[in-house]
Amino acid sequence: MTRTRIAVLASGSGSNLQAILDHLAARSQARHGDVVLVASNRPDAGALTRADRAGITRVVLQSPHAPNGVDLAAALAEHRAELVALAGYMRLVPPDVTAAYRGRMLNVHPALLPDFGGPGMYGPRVHRAVLEAGAALSGPSVHFVDEVYDHGALIAQWPVPVLPLDDEHALAARVLRAEHLLYPRVVDAVASGEIRLGDDGRVVRARFPHARLSVMDPSLSDASLAAELDLQLNRPS
Ligand code: GRF
Numbered sequence: 001m002t003r004t005r006i007a008v009l010a011s012g013s014g015s016n017l018q019a020i021l022d023h024l025a026a027r028s029q030a031r032h033g034d035v036v037l038v039a040s041n042r043p044d045a046g047a048l049t050r051a052d053r054a055g056i057t058r059v060v061l062q063s064p065h066a067p068n069g070v071d072l073a074a075a076l077a078e079h080r081a082e083l084v085a086l087a088g089y090m091r092l093v094p095p096d097v098t099a100a101y102r103g104r105m106l107n108v109h110p111a112l113l114p115d116f117g118g119p120g121m122y123g124p125r126v127h128r129a130v131l132e133a134g135a136a137l138s139g140p141s142v143h144f145v146d147e148v149y150d151h152g153a154l155i156a157q158w159p160v161p162v163l164p165l166d167d168e169h170a171l172a173a174r175v176l177r178a179e180h181l182l183y184p185r186v187v188d189a190v191a192s193g194e195i196r197l198g199d200d201g202r203v204v205r206a207r208f209p210h211a212r213l214s215v216m217d218p219s220l221s222d223a224s225l226a227a228e229l230d231l232q233l234n235r236p237s
Contacts, residue, residue, distance in 0.1 A: 004033035004191035007081035009089040014047025016087035017223040023184030033191030035077040103197030105145040113141040117150035127168040
């Protein structure tokens with residue numbers, strides 16, 4: 001089986017990148033993709049260090065932080081990327097690239113889109129907005145990327161409880177924990193072709209029967225949450 005060649009774009013610490021690398025390694029022969037490129041617009045991004053540790057090719061993309069960086073489209077072409085996963089990538093992807101990767105570019109957003117999304121809604125601001133709105137639930141949204149920020153077709157959302165004593169840090173940590181379990185599973189399923197974007201713009205899913213998963217129980221261990229998630233995600237449509 002030829003595995004899908006995955007590129008991961010990240011601007012920050014790369015904990016989602018790490019979760020993807022760890023999940024694919026754990027799935028071993030059953031995995032459907034391999035990360036072949038890590039790219040960042042920040043020369044100092046932790047994600048690049050994680051790529052080095054994993055022995056994966058990494059590039060710095062041309063940006064105000066890196067005037068001598070490489071062009072995104074050229075880097076994706078040179079490394080024959082077949083699927084692109086945005087993992088905390090803080091720059092808008094140029095429309096020619098989102099068009100070229102229609103149905104082959106994913107993003108994870110740390111809130112339940114379409115709420116609390118769009119330009120400027122990233123990092124602690126998202127969780128502050130959720131708390132200020134008095135929402136009872138938040139959680140990661142994984143979606144296909146199109147030319148409008150945080151707007152592409154939703155693949156999976158995992159609601160996470162907002163607790164009475166939450167501040168933005170506690171909520172961010174709970175959502176990030178859910179991201180680390182959900183995103184790698186979605187990336188692998190899209191890499192397998194079991195989830196794809198139909199010509200009509202709707203998600204075609206042989207797995208992940210419903211975009212909205214049952215609410216996470218944060219008292220469970222990661223292993224129990226992963227087992228529960230796998231049961232939900234692998235139920236045939
Ligand atoms: C995550 O919260 C993700 O939802 C958002 O950016 C953050 C990335 O964190 N898109 P990391 O760099 O993967 O640790």
